[in-house]
Amino acid sequence: MASSSSIKVEGLLGMVIIRLGDDNFLKWSFQIESLLQGYDLFGHFDGSLVPPPKFAILDESVTSEVTDAYRDWLRTDKSLLSFLIATLFDKALEYVIGSKTAREAWLQLSDRYATVSQSQINHRKTELQTAQKGADSIERFLLQLKHIRDKLALARVPILDVDFMITVLNGLSSEYDIIKTVLIARDLLISLKDFRAQLLAAE
Incomplete structure (x- = not known):
């Protein structure tokens, strides 16, 4: 682990391009993590x-x-808490006021x-199952479905790759029937x- 003396909040903040709204x-949590x-x-x-023991032990006595x-550890943790706070917009900041540690603040934001x-x-599952490519490009359609899949994963509802691919194929128009047949046959x-x-x- 990096020592507290090496933690420069300003340096970390220089690499942050997304603040939490x-x-x-x-996107924000992926960036921070x-x-x-x-x-x-x-x-x-x-x-x-986890923090090391706070008090020294001498002759088996605290x-x-x-x-x-x-x-x-505490210096590093407080620096990271300051770093986290600096990546928040004012509304998000309200949820971490009073947090004593970086983990406590992180959990407050995750819960919120x-x-x-x-x-x-259920709404996102329905979105995924009923999505249609329409006039969008393949790239844009895949990105749209990936975004829904990522949100479900964040809610601890993982979608297997094979199920994701079937969803994509189901959303394609008849002009893609040949490639759909080929891929399903495999x-x-x-x-x-x-x-x-x-x-x-x-395409």
């Missing part, structure tokens, strides 16, 4: 980097002396923005990358 939690994982710091948010390890109701999940045992490439070629 009402409708971009998925990827950035902090690169510095081996996301453990302060997901709980895997003293009132705060350990250097705990001080370092990532938790969705069953009705919302049992869709191809990667999403190859699947996309074949659709783009057919």
Whole structure:
């Protein structure tokens, strides 16, 4: 883990291009998680980097002396909490006021923005199942469906690659019947990358 002396909030903020608002939690959280994982710091948010013992132990007795390890951990955690706060718009900031640690603030934001109701999940499933390409390009249609799939994944409703590909094919018009027949005949045992490439070629 990076030491507290190496944590420069200004440096981390310089790499943040998205601030959290009402409708971009998925993009914002992916950005924050990827950035902090690169510095081996996301453990302060997901709980895997737990604080060391706060007080020193002498002769098997707990003293009132705060350990250097705990001080370092706390300094790093407070720096990360400050970093997180700086990536929020004012409305999102309201949900983390009073948070003592970076993890506490992260959980407050996740509870507010990532938790969705069953009705919302059903709505997104319906969106996925009934989506039609229409006049959109293949690229735009795939991106639209990926966005819905990502939102479901955030709500802990994963969609398998094969089911995603079937959804895409069901949303294509009759002009794609040949490529649909070819792909289904192969049992869709191809990667999403190859699947996309074949659709783009057919387009």
